[in-house]
Amino acid sequence: MTIKDIAKVCGVSVSTVSRVLNKHPDVSETVRRRVLQEVETQGYIPNNSARDLVRSRSDAIGVVVRGTGNLFFAEMLKTIGREIDRAGYTMVPRFIDSDADEVKAGAILEREKKLQGLIFLGGRFDYTPAELTLIGVPYVCCSYTNCFGSLEEKDYSSVSIDDHLTAYRATEHLIRCGHRRIAAVVPSCSDRSISELRYDGFRSALRDYGIAFDSNLLVETGGCFEMPETYEGVCRLLRCGVDFTALLTLSDTTAMAAMKALQDHGRSVPQDCSVIAIDGLNVSEYANPTLTTMVQPVEEMGRESVRILLDTMENGAPTEHLRLEAKLRAGQSVCDL
Amino acid sequence: MTIKDIAKVCGVSVSTVSRVLNKHPDVSETVRRRVLQEVETQGYIPNNSARDLVRSRSDAIGVVVRGTGNLFFAEMLKTIGREIDRAGYTMVPRFIDSDADEVKAGAILEREKKLQGLIFLGGRFDYTPAELTLIGVPYVCCSYTNCFGSLEEKDYSSVSIDDHLTAYRATEHLIRCGHRRIAAVVPSCSDRSISELRYDGFRSALRDYGIAFDSNLLVETGGCFEMPETYEGVCRLLRCGVDFTALLTLSDTTAMAAMKALQDHGRSVPQDCSVIAIDGLNVSEYANPTLTTMVQPVEEMGRESVRILLDTMENGAPTEHLRLEAKLRAGQSVCDL
DNA sequence: AACGTTACCGGAAACGTTTCCAGCTCTTTT
DNA sequence: AAAAGAGCTGGAAACGTTTCCGGTAACGTT
Numbered sequence: 001m002t003i004k005d006i007a008k009v010c011g012v013s014v015s016t017v018s019r020v021l022n023k024h025p026d027v028s029e030t031v032r033r034r035v036l037q038e039v040e041t042q043g044y045i046p047n048n049s050a051r052d053l054v055r056s057r058s059d060a061i062g063v064v065v066r067g068t069g070n071l072f073f074a075e076m077l078k079t080i081g082r083e084i085d086r087a088g089y090t091m092v093p094r095f096i097d098s099d100a101d102e103v104k105a106g107a108i109l110e111r112e113k114k115l116q117g118l119i120f121l122g123g124r125f126d127y128t129p130a131e132l133t134l135i136g137v138p139y140v141c142c143s144y145t146n147c148f149g150s151l152e153e154k155d156y157s158s159v160s161i162d163d164h165l166t167a168y169r170a171t172e173h174l175i176r177c178g179h180r181r182i183a184a185v186v187p188s189c190s191d192r193s194i195s196e197l198r199y200d201g202f203r204s205a206l207r208d209y210g211i212a213f214d215s216n217l218l219v220e221t222g223g224c225f226e227m228p229e230t231y232e233g234v235c236r237l238l239r240c241g242v243d244f245t246a247l248l249t250l251s252d253t254t255a256m257a258a259m260k261a262l263q264d265h266g267r268s269v270p271q272d273c274s275v276i277a278i279d280g281l282n283v284s285e286y287a288n289p290t291l292t293t294m295v296q297p298v299e300e301m302g303r304e305s306v307r308i309l310l311d312t313m314e315n316g317a318p319t320e321h322l323r324l325e326a327k328l329r330a331g332q333s334v335c336d337l
Numbered sequence: 338m339t340i341k342d343i344a345k346v347c348g349v350s351v352s353t354v355s356r357v358l359n360k361h362p363d364v365s366e367t368v369r370r371r372v373l374q375e376v377e378t379q380g381y382i383p384n385n386s387a388r389d390l391v392r393s394r395s396d397a398i399g400v401v402v403r404g405t406g407n408l409f410f411a412e413m414l415k416t417i418g419r420e421i422d423r424a425g426y427t428m429v430p431r432f433i434d435s436d437a438d439e440v441k442a443g444a445i446l447e448r449e450k451k452l453q454g455l456i457f458l459g460g461r462f463d464y465t466p467a468e469l470t471l472i473g474v475p476y477v478c479c480s481y482t483n484c485f486g487s488l489e490e491k492d493y494s495s496v497s498i499d500d501h502l503t504a505y506r507a508t509e510h511l512i513r514c515g516h517r518r519i520a521a522v523v524p525s526c527s528d529r530s531i532s533e534l535r536y537d538g539f540r541s542a543l544r545d546y547g548i549a550f551d552s553n554l555l556v557e558t559g560g561c562f563e564m565p566e567t568y569e570g571v572c573r574l575l576r577c578g579v580d581f582t583a584l585l586t587l588s589d590t591t592a593m594a595a596m597k598a599l600q601d602h603g604r605s606v607p608q609d610c611s612v613i614a615i616d617g618l619n620v621s622e623y624a625n626p627t628l629t630t631m632v633q634p635v636e637e638m639g640r641e642s643v644r645i646l647l648d649t650m651e652n653g654a655p656t657e658h659l660r661l662e663a664k665l666r667a668g669q670s671v672c673d674l
Numbered sequence: 675a676a677c678g679t680t681a682c683c684g685g686a687a688a689c690g691t692t693t694c695c696a697g698c699t700c701t702t703t704t
Numbered sequence: 705a706a707a708a709g710a711g712c713t714g715g716a717a718a719c720g721t722t723t724c725c726g727g728t729a730a731c732g733t734t
Contacts, residue, residue: 024693026712047390288625339721340720352722353683353684355721363681385721
């Protein structure tokens, strides 16, 4: 079942059928209708390989996902997938680990498939600027403000919450609840990473409210928003015997790990220690206690990422850097002092 | 940069280069080496569209994911994606909702892309056998024993835990801990669904241990393993005032929702009520209390699903139905009576 | 010396589209 | 009435591969 069969049975040329299929204007209404009807009844589906070959492009958009521990990316991937489908493209995801070579392989391999665009989704990427310029297609960094620290803003697009502001607001919320001794668990990802931005927001809030920063209250963890590391980090903090009434974590899953550590040490949340987080996963509404968290607009982020990418791909639109707002969802993990 | 360029610079024909690239035997060692070296230095990458066109096939494997609430599928998708990548294929996932038409669209749309195989991942699919026979490629149902109830076993492959046995073992664990009044939350998915199998396992265990089944202890919920429905269901159960000391849930996330409902009603887990689940998500180790759950071998399931699919695709191997073992991971959500 | 075999290689068709170009028929303009 | 344009259509090249078929050269066998 090819375009030729349709052409033959309709008594027209393949060119004409092709024109109908591609919605070209210069074909008579009668012929158009005849062809479309035949396509319908025969159940003809164009051969994508042939189409891609002659157009020398594909309908594939790659999504590179890094940061396996964070369930937030799972939700993001789903919304991104839906949007890509809706736009008539094909999503091809690739999950990568921390392994340096596999990360690099990501960029290379994405080029083997004929991708039209790329979405980077995740905590951290180790690409060098040189490697990135090798990518000949537009790409957007989703949920990651400074995906590639050393890159020109005009060379890529990004969609994320305002990480600095979000952490600021979270901290502010704790402060307004009367907390002064606020600890923070910060994954020590790379420079200018998402965690650095959020950490800066945390510090800014403290400063603005005249609260001296106590470096003993800072827990740096390895990995990227991993639960085991977070659990361990909070345990260390507790062993230090330093005093604090609230804890800021940078994601929902790490918040759950942190709460677990607190609870395992006999501290109940929020009575003995409030915990606030960032993400707003569905599952966090069923944590015990329910998480108070800054909800990222997952749907909107996915939609906008794809929109921007498509706009650059199809219309050559300029790059864009979108900062969305995360909204506080009050749960039970924070209480007034 | 095409195969012709390589041929020209090597002084051979395109046929020869093609043969080298496809590891055909009849090409001399010297030529082979010369070509490979040129391919390397030039950084030549074959055009997949052209290759697919002439071979009239692609390297794409579709993964249809249904059941958005269940984080287990997110973990499965990741391992499946890794395996597909490793095998040199391209994964194209599609997330579908409960909407009947979108479900059907799944089958149809998967055929538009030239897919070589399909993996169904998720709680329930509404395809009719007639629709399924339209799928001209091999497919395997992953983590879902009776994906398509009314289908011949020889027509598809499947990989999952033994759902009946797993629920049996979970129930057995509760019984051995001294529990007699055991409630269960069962999503009312379709006939012969995953939840029916697990429910049967639950009933079998009760029977084998001589415990009369009390229908008041059964909570049927709408949706497929959704947290809100589960929460509501457990609330209903509690309002009934019926007595029970343990609760079986069929997934980790619903377990968390169930625990939340119990806790919100002043019952602490496990002191007032033990809770056991099935899945073994990472996050369940950080629930409060830590979940006691039957861990599904995610890695193995993903690996085997892809292996079986590839074996059928490439070698025409017969269909296979693999039942793996879920192992109990003791957490804190179950205690002796 | 003739033949068959083996190992290797090139030519060319084929895959199913899209798109450029040319041509045809009508209508409108000069 | 001729020229110009508009609207529609078909022919054919091109996209980059794979693979079938045939051919050559070298070599061993009779």
